[in-house]
Amino acid sequence: MRIAVCIKQVPDTAEVKINRETGTLVREGVPSIINPYDMHAIEAALGLRDALGGKVTAITMGPPQAEAALREAISMGVDDGLLVTGREFAGADTLATSRALSGAIRAIGADLIVCGKQAIDGDTAQVGPEVAEFLDIPHVSYVRKIIEAEIDHEARGSIKVERLMDEGVDVVQAELPALITVVRELNTPRLPSLRGKINAKKTEIKKLSAAEIGLTPEVVGFNGSPTQVKKIFTPAPRCGRRVLEGGLEEQVEALVKELMEKKCL
Amino acid sequence: MDYFLSEEQMMIKELARQIAVEKIVPVRQELDEKEEFPWEIMRVLAGSDLFGLFIPEEFGGLGKGSLELTLAVEELSAACLGVSTTYAANALGTYPILLFGTPEQKQKYLPDIAAGKRLVAFGLTEANAGSDAGGIQTTARLEGGHYVLNGTKQWITNGGEAEIYTVIAMSDKSKGPRGASAFVVEKDTPGFSFGKKERKMGIRASATRELVFEDCRIPRENILGREGMGFIVAMKTLDSSRVGVGAQGVGVAQGAFDEAIKFTRSRVQFGHPIIAFQAIQHMLADMATEIEAARALVYHTARYMDSGANDVTKVSAMAKLFATDMAMRVTTNAVQVMGGSGYMREYPVEKMMRDAKILQIYEGTNQIQRNVIAQNLIKEAAKAK
Ligand SMILES: Cc1cc2nc3c(=O)[nH]c(=O)nc-3n(C[C@H](O)[C@H](O)[C@H](O)COP(=O)(O)OP(=O)(O)OC[C@H]3O[C@@H](n4cnc5c(N)ncnc54)[C@H](O)[C@@H]3O)c2cc1C
Numbered sequence: 093m094r095i096a097v098c099i100k101q102v103p104d105t106a107e108v109k110i111n112r113e114t115g116t117l118v119r120e121g122v123p124s125i126i127n128p129y130d131m132h133a134i135e136a137a138l139g140l141r142d143a144l145g146g147k148v149t150a151i152t153m154g155p156p157q158a159e160a161a162l163r164e165a166i167s168m169g170v171d172d173g174l175l176v177t178g179r180e181f182a183g184a185d186t187l188a189t190s191r192a193l194s195g196a197i198r199a200i201g202a203d204l205i206v207c208g209k210q211a212i213d214g215d216t217a218q219v220g221p222e223v224a225e226f227l228d229i230p231h232v233s234y235v236r237k238i239i240e241a242e243i244d245h246e247a248r249g250s251i252k253v254e255r256l257m258d259e260g261v262d263v264v265q266a267e268l269p270a271l272i273t274v275v276r277e278l279n280t281p282r283l284p285s286l287r288g289k290i291n292a293k294k295t296e297i298k299k300l301s302a303a304e305i306g307l308t309p310e311v312v313g314f315n316g317s318p319t320q321v322k323k324i325f326t327p328a329p330r331c332g333r334r335v336l337e338g339g340l341e342e343q344v345e346a347l348v349k350e351l352m353e354k355k356c357l
Numbered sequence: 358m359d360y361f362l363s364e365e366q367m368m369i370k371e372l373a374r375q376i377a378v379e380k381i382v383p384v385r386q387e388l389d390e391k392e393e394f395p396w397e398i399m400r401v402l403a404g405s406d407l408f409g410l411f412i413p414e415e416f417g418g419l420g421k422g423s424l425e426l427t428l429a430v431e432e433l434s435a436a437c438l439g440v441s442t443t444y445a446a447n448a449l450g451t452y453p454i455l456l457f458g459t460p461e462q463k464q465k466y467l468p469d470i471a472a473g474k475r476l477v478a479f480g481l482t483e484a485n486a487g488s489d490a491g492g493i494q495t496t497a498r499l500e501g502g503h504y505v506l507n508g509t510k511q512w513i514t515n516g517g518e519a520e521i522y523t524v525i526a527m528s529d530k531s532k533g534p535r536g537a538s539a540f541v542v543e544k545d546t547p548g549f550s551f552g553k554k555e556r557k558m559g560i561r562a563s564a565t566r567e568l569v570f571e572d573c574r575i576p577r578e579n580i581l582g583r584e585g586m587g588f589i590v591a592m593k594t595l596d597s598s599r600v601g602v603g604a605q606g607v608g609v610a611q612g613a614f615d616e617a618i619k620f621t622r623s624r625v626q627f628g629h630p631i632i633a634f635q636a637i638q639h640m641l642a643d644m645a646t647e648i649e650a651a652r653a654l655v656y657h658t659a660r661y662m663d664s665g666a667n668d669v670t671k672v673s674a675m676a677k678l679f680a681t682d683m684a685m686r687v688t689t690n691a692v693q694v695m696g697g698s699g700y701m702r703e704y705p706v707e708k709m710m711r712d713a714k715i716l717q718i719y720e721g722t723n724q725i726q727r728n729v730i731a732q733n734l735i736k737e738a739a740k741a742k
Contacts, residue, residue, distance in 0.1 A: 283376060286406035286419060289368045 093146035093243045093268075095137040096202035097170065098193055098223065099130040101154055101161040102213045126161045129208025131281035132274050137206045138169050139279065140241055147171045149200060153181055153192050159297050166292040167284035174200065178301040183314030186214070190222030192312050195305035197227060203247055205271040209234055220273035231271040232264045236278055243268060358649060360656050362428070369410070369425050373432035376401055381436035388439060388562035389708055392554075394518055395440045395562045402444060403473020411448060412455070416467035422663035423597070427604040427655060434608025435615075438712035439562030441608065443476075445601045446514035446563070449720070450477030452594040453523040453539050457582040466521055466541065478515035480524040480568050481591055483508065488725050490525075490591060491534050495570060497526040502577050504528070504540060506548070506570035514719075516566030517551040520544045523594075524568065525587045537587025541579045548573030559711035595720060596670050600662065602720050603655040603676035606684035606713070610648045613691035613709045617641065620695045620704070637694050644687045651680035671733035678726040681716035688713040 103122045111118050126134075137148045150165035152158045153176040162173030176196045184192065197205060205227075207220035217233070224231030234256040243249030252265040256275055266272075284292075302312050309315060336343040351357045362370065380401050388395055402408060411426045412418025419425075426448060433441040447470070454466050469475040486492035495508025506526055510516075522542045529536035542549055552567025582590050618641065621632035631637050658676040662669050688710040692699035699706045717723045 283379065283401060283405055284372060285404060286369060286372055286410075289372060290365065293364070293368075 093140060093144045093241070093249070094201060094203045094247075095141060095146060095148045096197050096200065096205045097130070097133050097137045097148060097150045097165070098205065098207045098219070099134065099150050099152050099161055099165060100127045100208075100211045100213075101125070101152060101158045102127045102211055105212055124157070124160065126164055127208055127211045127213075129210060129212070129274065129276065131208075132276055132278050133206040133208045134165055134168055134170060135279045135281040136235075136238060136272075136274055137204075138282065140204070140238070141171075144241065144243060146203075146243075149174055149202070151176065151193060151196050151200075153177070153184070153189055153196075155182075162297050163292040163295070164284070166295055167288040168282055169285065169288050172295060173297045175297050175299045176305070177299055179313075180302045180309040180315075181313045183317060184312060185317035185319035186216050186218040186222060187318060188312050188314075188316035190219050190226055191316060192302070192305070192307065193219070194223045194226035195302075195307050196300055197223065199300065199305050203243060203249065203268045204241070204251065205229075205269070207271065207273045209273045209275050217273070220271060224271040227269070227271070229269045229271060230266040231273070232266055233273040235272045235274045236261070238272075238278070239263065358653075360652075365421075366425060366428060369407075369421070370428045370432055372405055373407065373429040374435075376405060376407075377432050377436035381433065381440050385437040385440070385562070385705065386702065386708070388437065390561075392556070392561040394564050395437075395443060396518075398440055399443065399473065399476065407444075408447065408473035409471035412451070412467050412471040416463055416471060418467070418471040423600055423659040424656060424663055427600060427659040430601050430604040431608040431611075431652075431655075434605040435612035437562060438605060438609050438709070438715070439560040441605055442514060442560045442563040442715070443518075445598070445605060446479065447477045447519070448601060449594065449598040450479040450515065450519065450521065450523050452597045453479070453581050453590050454541065456593055456597065457539065457586070457590050461578075462541065462581070470521070475521050476515055476519040477521045477523065478513050478519035478568075479594065480510035480513045480516075480522055482511050482513070484511050488722055490588065493525060493527060493537065495524070495526040496530065497528045497538060497540060499528065499577070500574075503574040504577060504580065506540070506542065506573040506575065508570055509552070510568040510570075512555065512565050513568050514563055514565055516564060516568055517554065518564050522549075522568060523581065523590075524570075525591050526570075528584050528587070532585065534588050535585050537591075538584050539581040539587045539590035540575060541581060542570075542573065542575055546573055546575060558714060559708070560715050592670075596673050597662070599673040599677040599720055599726075600655060600658050602716055603651065603658070603673075603680035606677075606680035606682075606716050607648060607652045607655055609709050609713050609716070610644070610651070610680075610684045610687035613688040613706050613713075614641075614644050614648060616704060616706050616709075617644070617691040617694050617699075620698065624695075624698070631694070640690050640694055644690055647683045647687060651676075651683045655680050671730055674721075674726040674729040674733075677720065678723050678730070681713075682723060684713045684716055685710075 101124045104125045107122050109118045141148050148170045149172050150162050150170045151174045159175055176192050210217035221231050232255055235253045236256040237254040239252040241251040249268040255262040255264050336346050407429055409418035410421045414420040430445050451470050483493050497504040497506050524540050524542050527536050528538040548571050550569045555565040621637055622630055624631045655676045658672045691706045692710050
């Protein structure tokens with residue numbers, strides 16, 4: 093199975109400090125990491141490859157430094173890395189990013205594409221599904237379990253997964269090629285291996301510009317991004333929280349009554 | 358200090374540290390309290406290729422040497438000596454095969470060891486043979502195509518958990534020390550069983566058990582080296598592994614020191630962080646100096662061994678002696694500068710102090726190391742005349 097994993101290099105939010113005077117994030121000197129959800133995507137891809145054979149390519153769109161994220165993925169066992177890079181890609185929103193990534197995936201070919209559910213710096217969860225739309229293939233987001241995957245020598249195959257929903261779990265089967273986005277519950281990412289680290293040092297990272305994936309500068313980066321950010325704020329919590337008072341008996345009674353009223357019981 | 362490590366050596370150190378920080382530190386207290394064998398961590402080490410470090414590439418390893426093993430052991434030891442003892446004892450048990458195995462024996466065992474699929478243990482000590490290894494009573498009687506083993510090994514690290522055992526037994530008691538031989542015994546061999554798991558002061562994640570041989574028949578080809586070479590195998594094995602015990606000392610001392618620095622910077626008494634008091638500063642300065650001196654000795658000894666030198670007995674004994682006596686002092690002083698907090702299980706230094714004690718005892722007590730060093734000094738002086 094040819095698997096592509098889309099990964100993003102993000103600032104390590106655990107290390108980000110806040111400038112007390114301006115109230116903004118201090119990004120200088122903050123180490124970069126692979127987006128934590130993408131680590132689970134990498135593990136999923138490696139697990140499938142180890143079971144079914146094939147090859148895993150990690151893809152990222154970013155500045156030249158993003159190469160470090162690809163090398164880290166290789167140290168975990170990913171076979172090679174592809175860096176979509178060039179000035180023309182700067183300032184991309186999710187649409188322009190997905191267009192670029194899908195172009196790169198088309199260029200190398202893939203039976204399965206795995207993405208993290210979202211990036212911790214943007215939190216949109218849009219890029220995975222948008223890549224699938226550009227490629228015109230099915231996608232399943234929020235995958236928390238891969239039930240089975242198969243592929244024959246003519247690259248016909250399918251993947252059956254559990255999708256995490258607000259109210260429970262869907263079991264979804266998709267024909268390949270397909271794209272999945274994954275949540276943390278899916279697996280525990282492996283640590284690098286020594287052979288992987290040695291390999292990561294030596295491997296040459298392929299680079300692709302917009303022209304090389306057949307895209308004009310108008311449709312990528314800032315030019316290709318219709319999004320306009322009007323305001324950034326923390327949304328209010330979706331549901332309220334109430335602490336019941338009184339003894340255990342009273343609390344249970346109040347809880348049952350409330351649940352009945354809300355037609356939960 | 359910069360020890361001019363190569364890029365790959367730095368990678369090994371980083372990888373071992375990452376495993377220590379992400380996989381060992383979060384569970385070390387629980388492993389200690391439950392006296393639980395760290396199988397999960399052994400699987401991580403296997404997946405990271407660290408079991409293959411010192412095994413030649415032709416047998417599935419990475420073909421590195423003592424220095425690389427030393428670096429990995431040091432980093433793991435900074436997190437938990439129980440875990441690092443498990444890992445280091447695997448190397449101890451492997452050396453007899455690596456140093457004295459035939460090509461067939463190496464092909465049979467080393468690839469699985471390099472992959473971390475099968476763990477190894479080394480069995481020399483017995484109830485009546487501790488420092489005096491010559492006192493071993495376990496026998497190996499040749500009967501046709503088999504050796505028949507009888508006797509009991511005591512306090513064997515990885516006992517019961519390992520699948521491959523390198524064991525020293527008397528194949529001819531009448532010859533005294535020249536009558537000992539080394540053997541490979543596999544776990545499921547009939548007549549081979551284990552005693553109860555020992556309850557210890559420290560390194561509680563490490564399993565220590567008796568090996569019991571009752572008419573245990575092993576194929577004749579399981580002998581390592583020739584008959585009568587048992588003590589040579591044992592001594593060369595210990596010469597190779599002792600520097601690793603030194604590395605454990607450097608690691609645990611560094612781990613304790615790092616805790617001590619962090620604590621003394623934040624603990625305030627008499628209106629000042631306690632690190633502002635000269636009494637504390639001088640203790641920390643001595644600790645840091647001793648750690649660095651031990652590290653330099655351990656690394657350089659490992660490099661000397663990797664250069665192919667064969668007169669390593671004295672220096673490896675020195676590295677073990679100095680680094681482990683240092684580790685006992687530094688872990689004890691880490692508890693001291695942290696006061697009551699250091700004594701509490703909320704902080705890891707009480708465990709480090711309990712753990713560090715074993716380093717002065719196993720693989721030859723530090724008294725025995727001094728004996729070894731002195732014997733070599735006497736030999737050298739006699740030669741110089
Ligand atoms: C946790 C643990 C794990 C171990 N793992 C292994 C293992 O994997 N494989 C294995 O084979 N063994 C193992 N051992 C055994 C270990 O190597 C011995 O305990 C050690 O060699 C000391 O022997 P002893 O305990 O019998 O002490 P003894 O030899 O009885 O010594 C007692 C005291 O007398 C001193 N002493 C003895 N003789 C002399 C002398 N000639 N000059 C000066 N002082 C002397 C010693 O230094 C010590 O202080 C392990 C032991 C422990 C506790």
